Amino acid sequence: MPSVIFPGPEGRLEGRFSPPRRPRAPVAMILHPHPHGGGTMNERITQHLYKTFVDRGFATLRFNFRGVGRSQGSFDNGIGELSDAASALDWVQSIHPESQTTWVAGVSFGALIGMQLLMRRPEIRGFISVSAPASMYDFTFLAPCPASGIFIHGAQDTVVPPASVTKLVEKLRQQKHITIHHDEIPRANHFFENEMEDLGRSIDNYLNFRLDPSCPIR
Structure with a gap:
């Protein structure tokens, strides 16, 4: 999982990138939780998502938003972080231009940024949003949501109420023409501290469904 440095809007961005195993493999980009809450690309759910997509042969990138780790710049309340994500996707596409499909997966704050990026990049065809901060941010920008995906949440989340x-x-x-899955994990809190196995199973089940050649969702 080689370390990479690539250009961002406010200077260099630090990441980990796994090249694809085959030509035309899809891209997956993984976005970490809020930097002010200790979120980095090494947060364990972020790493789990990264490994999951790597194991399935995707060209997979996780990276630190501006001001985190060796990424330059400073926190910008989501505005700059969305620009970081767009630059990161541009970078992956520059070295893997034959890919036609992209997935985005985000954890908490990263889920918000991922859904915003989804609205701006038509090549994103699937998403996984873990612990999406629906009570903290306005998600009405998803009008309409252009791609199908899954929201996974903990039933015991006290940070973002499951409701x-x-x-x-x-x-x-x-909305028409998309399918939204929703998996609420019993006993899990915002960061799935004791329910990582259940979270992993939910992620795998959804990807098994979506990546099956017979899946009607594309």
Whole structure:
């Protein structure tokens, strides 16, 4: 999993990149939780998502937002971080231009940035949002949501009440031409401290479904 440095809007960005195993392999970009809460690309759910996509042969990148680790710049309340994510995707596409499909997966704050990026990049065809901060940020920008995906949340999350994610999912499910899955993990808190196995199973089950050649969602 080689360390990489690539240009961002405010200077260099630090990441870990796993090249694809085959030509035309899809891209996956993994976005970490809020920097002010200790979020980095080495946070364990972020690492788990990274490894999951690497194991499935994706060209996979996780990186530190500005001001985190060796990434230059300073926290910008989500605005600059969205620009970082766009630059990161540009960089992956520059070295793997034959890919036609991209997935984005984010944890907490990273889920917010991932969904915002989804609205701006039509090549993103799937998403995984873990602990999406639906009670903290306005997700009405998903109008309409352009791709299918899954929201995974802990039933015992005291940071973001599960009901706020359920409400968001119900709203998105009213839209046509996409399919939104929702998996609420019993006993899990915001960071799945004791329920990583269940989280991993949820992620794998969804990817098995979406990546099956017979899957109707594309």
